[in-house]
Structures are given as C-alpha cells and as structure tokens.
Amino acid sequence: MSNIAITDAGPSTAAKPLLTRLGAGFVSRLVIIVPYLWLLFFFFIPFIIVFKISLSQSAIAMPPYTPVLDFTDGISGFFAGFRDLNFDNYVWLTQDALYFKAYVTSVIIAAVSTILTLLVGFPIAYGMARAPATIRPTLLMLVILPFWTSFLIRVYAWIGILKPEGLLNQLLLSLHVINQPLIILNTYTAIFIGIVYSYLPFMVLPLYSSLEKMDYSLIEAAKDLGCPPTSAFWKITFPLSLPGVIAGCLLVFIPAVGEFVIPDLLGGSQTLMIGKTLWNEFFANRDWPVSSAVAVILLLLLIVPIMLFQQAQARAQEQDK
Amino acid sequence: MNATWSRFNVTSVVLGFAFLYLPIVLLIVFSFNESKLVTVWGGFSTKWYVSLFHNQGLMDATWVTARVGVISATVATVLGTLAALTLTRYTRFRGRILFSGMVFAPLVMPEVITGLSLLLLFVAVGLDRGFVTVTLAHITLTMCFVAVVVQSRLVSFDRSLEEAAMDLGATPVKTFFQITLPVIMPAIVSGWMLAFTLSLDDLVIASFTSGPGATTLPMKIYSQVRLGVTPEINAACTILIAVVAVGVVIASVANKRREVQRQLDEQAAQRG
Numbered sequence: 065m066s067n068i069a070i071t072d073a074g075p076s077t078a079a080k081p082l083l084t085r086l087g088a089g090f091v092s093r094l095v096i097i098v099p100y101l102w103l104l105f106f107f108f109i110p111f112i113i114v115f116k117i118s119l120s121q122s123a124i125a126m127p128p129y130t131p132v133l134d135f136t137d138g139i140s141g142f143f144a145g146f147r148d149l150n151f152d153n154y155v156w157l158t159q160d161a162l163y164f165k166a167y168v169t170s171v172i173i174a175a176v177s178t179i180l181t182l183l184v185g186f187p188i189a190y191g192m193a194r195a196p197a198t199i200r201p202t203l204l205m206l207v208i209l210p211f212w213t214s215f216l217i218r219v220y221a222w223i224g225i226l227k228p229e230g231l232l233n234q235l236l237l238s239l240h241v242i243n244q245p246l247i248i249l250n251t252y253t254a255i256f257i258g259i260v261y262s263y264l265p266f267m268v269l270p271l272y273s274s275l276e277k278m279d280y281s282l283i284e285a286a287k288d289l290g291c292p293p294t295s296a297f298w299k300i301t302f303p304l305s306l307p308g309v310i311a312g313c314l315l316v317f318i319p320a321v322g323e324f325v326i327p328d329l330l331g332g333s334q335t336l337m338i339g340k341t342l343w344n345e346f347f348a349n350r351d352w353p354v355s356s357a358v359a360v361i362l363l364l365l366l367i368v369p370i371m372l373f374q375q376a377q378a379r380a381q382e383q384d385k
Numbered sequence: 386m387n388a389t390w391s392r393f394n395v396t397s398v399v400l401g402f403a404f405l406y407l408p409i410v411l412l413i414v415f416s417f418n419e420s421k422l423v424t425v426w427g428g429f430s431t432k433w434y435v436s437l438f439h440n441q442g443l444m445d446a447t448w449v450t451a452r453v454g455v456i457s458a459t460v461a462t463v464l465g466t467l468a469a470l471t472l473t474r475y476t477r478f479r480g481r482i483l484f485s486g487m488v489f490a491p492l493v494m495p496e497v498i499t500g501l502s503l504l505l506l507f508v509a510v511g512l513d514r515g516f517v518t519v520t521l522a523h524i525t526l527t528m529c530f531v532a533v534v535v536q537s538r539l540v541s542f543d544r545s546l547e548e549a550a551m552d553l554g555a556t557p558v559k560t561f562f563q564i565t566l567p568v569i570m571p572a573i574v575s576g577w578m579l580a581f582t583l584s585l586d587d588l589v590i591a592s593f594t595s596g597p598g599a600t601t602l603p604m605k606i607y608s609q610v611r612l613g614v615t616p617e618i619n620a621a622c623t624i625l626i627a628v629v630a631v632g633v634v635i636a637s638v639a640n641k642r643r644e645v646q647r648q649l650d651e652q653a654a655q656r657g
Contacts, residue, residue, distance in 0.1 A: 110502030188401030322495020
C-alpha cells in the first residue's frame with residue numbers, strides 16, 4: 065500500500081529533483097487537509113456550537129439567545145462563563161412530558177418503519193439478485209432512479225393518493241371494497257407508508273449487493289439434502305445477507321428518527337415526532353436554545369446507531385479491497 | 386440461473402417497482418388535468434404549465450435553486466473527490482478516524498440537526514443568511530455523498546497503472562490527471578449529478594440556512610403544499626422530474642459511450 069503522491073518508494077524516485085519531491089509531499093498534504101478542514105469547520109464545529117447554545121437562555125434579541133462562553137471578555141471572561149452555564153433547557157426537556165413522548169414515539173415509528181421497509185425490500189432485492197444477469201443492471205438502475213426524483217415530490221404524491229377523496233379511496237369505493245372513505249392521511253399509518261416508500265431504495269441497494277454475492281449452489285445443496293425451503297432461508301440466505309440487512313436498516317432507521325417532511329406533510333398536526341418538535345421550537349417559537357437542546361439529546365440517542373453504521377461502512381470498504 | 390427466477394421472484398420485483406413508480410406516474414398524469422381538483426380527472430390540459438410560467442415567485446425560486454445546485458455540486462465534487470482519495474489512499478495519518486467519521490455521518494444525520502447546527506455556525510461567525518449560506522450548507526452535505534460514490538470506484542482501481550506511469554517518469558500530479566482522473570471520471574460525473582439533485586431536493590437544511598431573497602424551489606413548493614394541493618404544484622414537480630430524467634439519461638449514455646471507447650482503446654493497445 066504505497067501512497068500515490070508521497071514518492072518515497074522505488075529507486076526511480078531517488079533520482080528526482082528535491083523540489084519535485086517536496087512539491088509532491090505538499091500536494092499529498094493538500095489532498096488531506098482541504099476536505100479535512102472543510103468538514104471540521106462546517107460539520108464538527110457546528111455541533112460544538114449547538115451544544116454551547118443549548119446551555120444558554122432564550123432572549124428577545126438577534127440572535128435570540130444570551131451570550132454564553134464567548135471571548136468578548138478575554139480568556140478570564142471565558143472561564144468565568146462556566147459559572148453562568150445554564151442547564152435549564154435540559155431540565156425543561158425532562159419536565160415537559162411532550163418532549164419525552166416525542167422522542168419515544170420517533171424511535172418506535174422509526175423502528176417499526178425500518179422493519180416494514182425490510183419486509184417490503186427483502187423480496188424485491190432477492191428477486192433482483194436472482195434475475196437473469198442480463199437484466200440485472202436495468203433493475204438496479206430502476207431502483208436507483210427514484211433517488212434522483214425529489215424526496216419532497218415523492219411525499220407530496222402520496223397526499224393525493226391517501227386523501228379521504230384521494231385516488232386510493234376512489235378506487236376502493238368504486239370496487240365496493242369499502243363503503244366509507246378510509247381516513248389514512250394525517251395518521252401514523254400515513255407516516256409508515258411515507259417512510260417505507262421514501263427509504264425503500266436505501267434498503268434494497270445494500271440488500272441486493274450482499275444477496276448478489278451469495279453462492280446459490282448452497283441452497284441447491286441444502287435442497288438436495290432434504291432441507292425445506294423456509295429453513296434453508298433462515299439457515300443460509302438470511303445469515304449470508306446479514307451485512308446488507310444491517311446496513312439497510314441503519315440507513316433507514318437513523319434518518320427516520322429525525323424525519324421532518326414525512327410526519328409534517330402526511331402525519332398532520334396530531335402526530336408527534338421529534339424532528340417536527342425541533343422544527344416548531346425553532347421556527348414557530350423561535351426558541352433557539354431549546355431546539356439546540358432537543359438536537360443534542362437526539363444526537364446522543366443516535367450516536368450508537370451512527371457508530372455502528374460507520375463500522376459497517378469501514379468493514380464493507382475492507383472487503384472491497 | 387434463469388430457471389431459478391421463480392414466479393415469486395418475478396412477482397415481488399414487479400410489485401416492488403409498481404410501488405416505487407405508481408405515485409410518481411399518477412403525479413405526472415394529474416399535472417395535465419383540466420380540473421382544479423388534483424384527484425378528479427377533468428380532461429387533458431396544459432394550462433397549469435402556462436400559469437406556472439407566469440408565477441414570478443416560483444420562477445425566481447427556480448433560478449435560485451439552479452444556481453445553488455450548480456455551484457454547490459461543482460465545489461462538492463472537487464472536495465468529495467479529494468476526500469475519497471484521502472480515504473482510500475492514506476490509510477494512516479493523525480485524525481483519520483475522525484475524518485472518516487465526518488465523511489460518513491452526514492449521510493445518515495437527521496437533516497434537522499445538520500440544518501440547525503450550520504445555521505448556528507453562520508450566526509456565530511456573523512455571516513448573513515442567504516444565497517451564500519445555503520450554498521455552503523449544500524456543499525457540506527453533498528460532498529460526503531460524492532466521496533462515497535468516488536471511493537467505491539477508487540477501491541476497484543488498478544494501482545499498477547499509476548505505478549507504471551510514475552516509473553516512466555510522470556510526476557504524481559501528472560499521473561493523477563492523466564491516469565487516475567480519466568478512469569474515475571464516470572464516478573465523478575455521477576457524483577456531481579447526485580450532489581446536484583440532492584441540492585435541488587433539499588428542503589430542511591435550506592429552510593434553516595436560507596434568508597430573505599434566497600427562497601429555493603423546495604421551500605416554495607413546501608409553503609404551497611401546506612396551503613393545499615394544486616395541479617400547478619404537480620406541474621412544477623413534473624418539470625423537475627423531467628429535467629432530472631433528461632440529465633440522468635444523458636449522463637448514462639455518455640458513460641456508456643466512454644466505456645465502449647475505453648474498451649476499443651484497450652483492444653487496440655493489446656493488438657499493439
């Protein structure tokens with residue numbers, strides 16, 4: 065594993081002028097440093113600021129919070145600021161049952177939707193993996209294509225379908241399956257449908273890539289030895305697809321916990337999810353410190369799944385090599 | 386293999402794709418509806434497209450979105466490619482774990498958290514919210530997606546090509562531009578496309594980081610959807626889908642052509 069830009073390997077590089085080698089070292093640093101600094105500044109530091117603001121108090125000013133831990137009074141002022149730290153926002157979150165309920169509901173909704181997405185996605189991915197090799201690229205393209213259409217548009221499309229006077233009810237009424245229009249929009253059912261629909265490609269793609277690599281002669285062998293198909297599935301197919309299952313579930317679960325657009329447009333005002341709570345705290349109540357505290361708790365809640373996801377990514381990368 | 390594509394497999398694939406595509410097809414069909422009701426068919430009409438082009442607010446938002454998309458996707462592609470190179474080529478440097486964490490975390494991070502944290506950063510450094518802040522936010526989000534796409538291409542890259550070029554005296558920089566870049570180009574192109582559509586699509590992060598005068602199309606669509614579903618929004622959505630579909634088709638045709646050309650070149654090289 066030699067690095068492309070660091071020319072310390074091979075006899076040919078020794079003959080190169082010093083300047084070129086220094087230049088190469090500089091370029092290789094730059095390759096690392098530029099994206100590193102960018103992410104540090106625009107991704108990592110903002111979290112520290114969120115944490116900092118979550119310890120301040122709401123104020124009628126612009127920005128609408130009291131200053132906390134800043135350097136306007138010099139270093140001593142910064143350290144003196146520690147005494148003024150204010151954990152009221154966190155106390156507030158534990159006292160108002162609304163927030164606790166929103167967190168729990170979000171986790172349950174995300175978990176149930178993840179399982180539903182797995183149940184819907186697995187047969188699709190399996191069917192794709194068993195398809196003739198010639199049409200597999202086309203099928204893969206068809207799964208990826210919805211990625212390119214707007215998330216907002218795809219959620220919006222479901223409003224027209226699920227409305228009381230919408231297309232689904234019209235169809236069911238005309239077929240005389242039901243007499244009364246079903247109330248689906250603005251319920252948790254609509255949120256489940258929305259999440260399964262929007263996140264389905266995220267589930268199918270990792271499932272497909274692990275099912276495609278599978279050696280199907282194993283199943284033939286099991287069948288020849290008298291193993292019934294269901295137990296062959298649980299003993300062979302499912303364990304071998306497990307990396308895909310884990311990656312797919314994490315890709316659905318983590319963003320679904322903090323989902324805003326789906327509960328807002330399909331769930332109506334009755335449904336309680338933490339992404340919506342944060343949004344309302346910020347935009348409707350203009351309480352930046354409380355919304356920061358909500359974000360910090362949400363992040364703590366998701367830190368374990370996110371780290372599992374990172375590990376799964378790293379492992380997949382190792383395997384590709 | 387073909388014999389094992391059972392009826393069950395075919396059915397699940399067909400049903401799956403019907404589920405994925407039917408809502409979008411219905412949305413497009415009802416954008417051509419004469420009636421103002423989105424769900425009752427009143428005959429074919431293109432009047433909603435006409436009224437769309439007279440909606441100044443919507444047209445302004447489209448222009449803002451397009452500019453944010455092109456600029457952020459371009460910068461994100463450069464940064465994301467560098468990040469992918471770092472991830473695959475430099476296996477040991479200080480802070481590598483933090484780096485890969487920062488590349489992968491935005492992929493799954495709930496958008497409300499990313500949006501809020503970026504907004505607080507912009508306020509902290511005193512940057513006025515508007516076009517610039519939305520663009521910066523989109524670069525940060527989409528560069529991670531570009532990094533993942535390009536990285537998957539880089540891991541399957543044959544390093545001996547680079548070593549050969551350097552043994553023949555090419556500088557690392559020249560090797561990169563003449564050997565590595567052309568090979569990973571398809572991934573870079575699809576990375577750009579992905580970044581552009583993600584930017585085009587984003588509502589939550591844009592709502593947090595944008596200011597007056599920089600309303601993006603999703604923000605506009607969202608505020609209209611909240612007031613009610615109209616065929617005009619269907620028409621706007623259909624145009625957006627059409628633009629992206631044309632882009633995807635062009636990119637995939639270009640990719641295919643380049644691939645064929647590369648194979649021809651390789652064959653020619655082998656014949657000597």
